[in-house]
Amino acid sequence: xxxxxxxxxxxxxxxxxxxxxxxxxxxxxxxxxxxxxxxxxxxxxxxxxxxxxxxxxxxxxxxxxxxxxxxxxxxxxxxxxxxxxxxxxxxxxxxxxxxxxxxxxxxxxxxxxxxxxxxxxxxxxxxxxxxxxxxxxxxxxxxxxxxxxxxxxxxxxxxxxxxxxxxxxxxxxxxxxxxxxxxxxxxxxxxxxxxxxxxxxxxxxxxxxxxxxxxxxxxxxxxxxxxxxxxxxxxxxxxxxxxxxxxxxxxxxxxxxxxxxxxxxxxxxxxxxxxxxxxxxxxxxxxxxxxxxxxxxxxxxxxxxxxxxxxxxxxxxxxxxxxxxxxxxxxxxxxxxxxxxxxxxxxxxxxxxxxxxxxxxxxxxxxxxxxxxxxxxxxxxxxxxxxxxxxxxxxxxxxxxxxxxxxxxxxxxxxxxxxxxxxxxxxxxxxxxxxxxxxxxxxxxxxxxxxxxxxxxxxxxxxxxxxxxxxxxxxxxxxxxxxxxxxxxxxxxxxxxxxxxxxxxxxxxxxxxxxxxxxxxxxxxxxxxxxxxxxxxxxxxxxxxxxxxxxxxxxxxxxxxxxxxxxxxxxxxxxxxxxxxxxxxxxxxxxxxxxxxxxxxxxxxxxxxxxxxxxxxxxxxxxxxxxxxxxxxxxxxxxxxxxxxxxxxxxxx
Amino acid sequence: xxxxxxxxxxxxxxxxxxxxxxxxxxxxxxxxxxxxxxxxxxxxxxxxxxxxxxxxxxxxxxxxxxxxxxxxxxxxxxxxxxxxxxxxxxxxxxxxxxxxxxxxxxxxxxxxxxxxxxxxxxxxxxxxxxxxxxxxxxxxxxxxxxxxxxxxxxxxxxxxxxxxxxxxxxxxxxxxxxxxxxxxx
Numbered sequence: 001x002x003x004x005x006x007x008x009x010x011x012x013x014x015x016x017x018x019x020x021x022x023x024x025x026x027x028x029x030x031x032x033x034x035x036x037x038x039x040x041x042x043x044x045x046x047x048x049x050x051x052x053x054x055x056x057x058x059x060x061x062x063x064x065x066x067x068x069x070x071x072x073x074x075x076x077x078x079x080x081x082x083x084x085x086x087x088x089x090x091x092x093x094x095x096x097x098x099x100x101x102x103x104x105x106x107x108x109x110x111x112x113x114x115x116x117x118x119x120x121x122x123x124x125x126x127x128x129x130x131x132x133x134x135x136x137x138x139x140x141x142x143x144x145x146x147x148x149x150x151x152x153x154x155x156x157x158x159x160x161x162x163x164x165x166x167x168x169x170x171x172x173x174x175x176x177x178x179x180x181x182x183x184x185x186x187x188x189x190x191x192x193x194x195x196x197x198x199x200x201x202x203x204x205x206x207x208x209x210x211x212x213x214x215x216x217x218x219x220x221x222x223x224x225x226x227x228x229x230x231x232x233x234x235x236x237x238x239x240x241x242x243x244x245x246x247x248x249x250x251x252x253x254x255x256x257x258x259x260x261x262x263x264x265x266x267x268x269x270x271x272x273x274x275x276x277x278x279x280x281x282x283x284x285x286x287x288x289x290x291x292x293x294x295x296x297x298x299x300x301x302x303x304x305x306x307x308x309x310x311x312x313x314x315x316x317x318x319x320x321x322x323x324x325x326x327x328x329x330x331x332x333x334x335x336x337x338x339x340x341x342x343x344x345x346x347x348x349x350x351x352x353x354x355x356x357x358x359x360x361x362x363x364x365x366x367x368x369x370x371x372x373x374x375x376x377x378x379x380x381x382x383x384x385x386x387x388x389x390x391x392x393x394x395x396x397x398x399x400x401x402x403x404x405x406x407x408x409x410x411x412x413x414x415x416x417x418x419x420x421x422x423x424x425x426x427x428x429x430x431x432x433x434x435x436x437x438x439x440x441x442x443x444x445x446x447x448x449x450x451x452x453x454x455x456x457x458x459x460x461x462x463x464x465x466x467x468x469x470x471x472x473x474x475x476x477x478x479x480x481x482x483x484x485x486x487x488x489x490x491x492x493x494x495x496x497x498x499x500x501x502x503x504x505x506x507x508x509x510x511x512x513x514x515x516x517x518x519x520x521x522x523x524x525x526x527x528x529x530x531x532x533x534x535x536x537x538x539x540x541x542x543x544x545x546x547x548x549x550x551x552x553x554x555x556x557x558x559x560x561x562x563x564x565x566x567x568x569x570x571x572x573x574x575x576x577x578x579x580x581x582x583x584x585x586x587x588x589x590x591x592x593x594x595x596x597x598x599x600x601x602x603x604x605x606x607x608x609x610x611x612x613x614x615x616x617x618x619x620x621x622x623x624x625x626x627x628x629x630x631x632x633x634x635x636x637x638x639x640x641x642x643x644x645x646x647x648x649x650x651x652x653x
Numbered sequence: 654x655x656x657x658x659x660x661x662x663x664x665x666x667x668x669x670x671x672x673x674x675x676x677x678x679x680x681x682x683x684x685x686x687x688x689x690x691x692x693x694x695x696x697x698x699x700x701x702x703x704x705x706x707x708x709x710x711x712x713x714x715x716x717x718x719x720x721x722x723x724x725x726x727x728x729x730x731x732x733x734x735x736x737x738x739x740x741x742x743x744x745x746x747x748x749x750x751x752x753x754x755x756x757x758x759x760x761x762x763x764x765x766x767x768x769x770x771x772x773x774x775x776x777x778x779x780x781x782x783x784x785x786x787x788x789x790x791x792x793x794x795x796x797x798x799x800x801x802x803x804x805x806x807x808x809x810x811x812x813x814x815x816x817x818x819x820x821x822x823x824x825x826x827x828x829x830x831x832x833x834x835x836x837x838x
Contacts, residue, residue, distance in 0.1 A: 518697075
C-alpha cells in the first residue's frame with residue numbers, strides 16, 4: 001500500500017516536472033486556439049493564391065511554389081544542366097550555358113527578380129543571377145522556361161544582381177569580387193592598384209525582353225553585395241551595398257570587418273545615360289556571350305561580344321556617391337515610396353535608414369566627408385533618416401507590406417522583426433527555425449506590395465523534418481502578416497539553397513500560361529511536321545534522324561544503316577497538339593541524357609554509338625495506355641559495312 | 654420568306670451539330686463541331702486528339718476531306734437558297750409549301766445520313782485495334798448522352814440546325830401571310 005502511494009506520488013511529480021519543462025523552440029501553435037491549418041489548406045483540385053519563385057542557390061535552378069499551400073509546382077533549370085528535362089544536354093539548350101570560358105554545366109543562382117511595369121511586378125518574365133561565372137538569365141513566364149542568358153564582362157561573382165528598375169529599363173549586376181580589369185596575371189598583393197569593381201546595367205527590350213549590357217561603371221574594388229533600384233521619387237537611381245572597403249584579400253572574416261562603416265553606392269543611371277550619349281564611355285575590349293532561345297525555332301542563338309562601354313566616375317561627376325553605412329551592410333532595400341533606403345549592417349544590432357531627399361540635399365550642399373577616386377562620400381549624419389533599434393542581431397534583408405511596415409530578417413538572432421517605416425519603432429517579432437537569410441513578401445520589393453503572406457528562407461534545418469542523413473533540404477517558413485501579430489503557418493523544405501524569392505498573385509501569371517507549342521508555327525530547321533516526312537539522311541559520318549512521336553509510337557521506330565562511329569542526331573518532333581502530352585526519348589548507351597519533348601516542339605539528342613549491335617529506344621514519359629509499347633530499335637553496323645540507311649514504322653518500306 | 658432564307662444562309666456561319674466527350678483526364682471535355690462543310694473543335698488540335706483516342710479501339714480516322722457530304726452539302730444549301738428565291742418571285746402558297754417540304758425531307762435524310770456515318774465509325778472497327786472490348790461498339794448518340802468506356806459522349810444539334818428549323822417555320826408562316834395579303838387585295 002505504501003509502495004503504491006509512493007509510486008503515485010512519484011508519477012505525479014514526474015507529470016509536474018514534465019509540465020514545467022521550458023517550452024522548446026518551434027513549439028507549434030495549438031491547433032485548438034487557431035485556424036492555422038485552414039489558412040494553408042488548398043483543397044485538392046483548387047489553385048494557390050500566389051506563385052512563389054525561390055532561387056536554388058548552389059542547385060543553379062529556380063523552383064516554383066504555390067502559396068499558401070507550399071506545394072512545389074516546378075523546378076525550372078537555369079544555370080545547371082538538368083538530365084530530367086534534357087536541359088543542357090539536348091542540342092537546342094546547350095548554347096544557353098555557353099560562356100567565354102566554354103560550356104559551363106553549373107552555377108550558383110541567388111536572386112530572382114520579376115519584371116515590372118510602372119514599378120509593379122507584371123508576370124511577364126523573371127530574371128535571376130548566376131553568381132560564380134557572372135551571368136544573368138531571363139525566364140519567360142508563359143512557358144516557365146529559360147529563354148536567355150547573358151554573361152557579364154569585367155566581373156567576378158555576380159552577387160548584387162539582377163534587381164530591376166521600374167520598367168525594366170535596366171536589370172543590374174555587380175561584382176562581389178574585385179578582379180583585374182581587364183584580366184591579367186598580377187599578384188593579389190597589388191589589389192588596390194590593379195583590381196576594380198564593375199557594376200553593370202543590362203538594358204531589356206520592352207517587347208521581346210532581349211537583354212544587352214548597356215554600360216558598366218568602374219569603381220574601387222570593394223565587394224558589391226546586394227542592390228535595389230529606386231522607385232517613385234528615387235526612380236533613376238540604383239543602390240548597391242558593399243563590404244570590404246578595407247580591400248582585404250585574405251582572412252576577410254577579420255580583415256573586411258575592421259571599419260566602422262562601409263558604403264552604399266548610389267548610382268544615378270539617368271546621368272549615366274547622358275554620359276554615354278555624350279560619348280564619355282570608353283570601349284573596353286573584352287569577351288562575353290549572349291545566348292537567346294526562340295520558342296518558334298526551338299533553338300538558341302549564341303553571339304560572342306568583344307567590347308563593352310565603361311564609365312569611369314572620375315570622368316563623370318555626379319554619377320556615383322557613397323553613402324556611409326555601418327558594419328558591412330548586406331541588403332539594401334528601398335521602401336514602396338522610394339524615399340527610404342534601408343541598409344542592413346549585418347554585424348550590428350541596429351539598422352541605418354537613409355533618406356533619399358536628404359541625400360539629394362547633401363549632394364546639393366556638397367556635404368562630403370571625403371572623396372575616393374573622384375567619388376564623393378556623403379556625410380552620414382546629413383543623409384540619415386533614422387535608426388531602427390531592433391533588439392536583434394545580424395540584420396540581413398528587409399521587405400515591405402502595403403501598410404507602411406517593414407520586416408527585417410536577423411540571421412544571428414534567428415528572427416524576423418516588424419517595424420514601422422518613418423517612426424522606426426519595433427512592432428512585433430517572430431522566431432525563425434533556424435537562422436533566416438532572406439525573406440519574401442509578394443511584391444515586397446516593389447511599389448505595390450501585395451502583402452498577406454511572408455516567407456522566411458532559413459539557412460539551417462536541423463530537426464525541423466524527418467532526418468535524411470547529414471545532408472538535408474533547407475527550410476522555408478510561411479507566415480501570415482495580414483494582422484498586427486505575425487503568425488507562423490507552415491514549414492516546407494526547399495530545393496537547393498534559396499537566397500531570395502519573388503511572389504506574385506497567380507492571376508497575373510496563370511491566364512498567360514502556354515498549354516503547348518503550335519506545330520504549325522514550329523520553324524525548327526530539323527522539324528518533321530508529319531509522319532510521311534519522317535526519314536534518315538546521311539552526310540559523311542553524320543546521320544540526321546527526322547523522327548516524330550504521337551500516341552503511342554515513334555516514326556520511324558525501326559532504323560538500319562547506322563555505322564559504329566557515326567554521329568547520330570535524333571531530331572524528334574512531338575506531333576501532339578493537346579495539353580500535357582509530352583513524349584520522352586531514351587536510347588541505350590547514350591552518354592548524355594534523355595529528351596523530354598513538349599507537344600509541338602522539336603528537340604535533338606546526339607548519339608554516338610561506338611560498337612555494333614541493336615539498340616533499343618523508348619518513350620520515357622508515361623504518355624498513354626500503350627506507353628510501354630512505345631519503343632523501337634536502331635541497328636548499328638560495322639564501320640565499313642555496306643548497309644544502306646533504311647527506316648520504317650509498322651512494316652518495312 | 655426573306656427571313657427564312659437569311660436564317661438558312663446562316664448555316665454557312667455556324668456548326669449544325671456538336672459532340673462533346675468528357676472523361677476524368679479531360680475535365681473540360683473535347684468538343685467536335687460539325688459544319689455543313691468542315692469539322693472543327695474547341696481547340697485547333699481537337700480532331701487529331703479525337704483520332705488519337707479513337708485509334709486505340711480501332712475506329713477509323715475522321716478525315717473531313719474524305720467525307721463526300723462535307724464537300725457537296727454547301728451546294729445543296731445554295732440550291733435550296735436559290736429555289737427559295739424562285740419561290741419568293743413566284744409567290745404561290747403551293748411553291749412555298751413545296752420548299753418547306755423539300756427542306757424538311759432533305760433535313761431528315763441528312764440526319765439519317767449522319768446516323769449512318771456514326772454507325773459506321775462506331776461499328777466498323779479495325780481487327781488490329783490495341784483495345785478490343787467484346788460486344789462493344791463506339792457509336793456516339795445521335796441526340797443525348799451515352800457512356801462509351803471511360804468517356805461520356807453528349808451529342809446535340811448546334812445553332813446551324815436551329816436556324817434551319819426556324820427557317821422552315823418562317824417559310825411555312827410566309828405561305829399563310831401571302832394568302833392573307835391576297836385576300837385583302
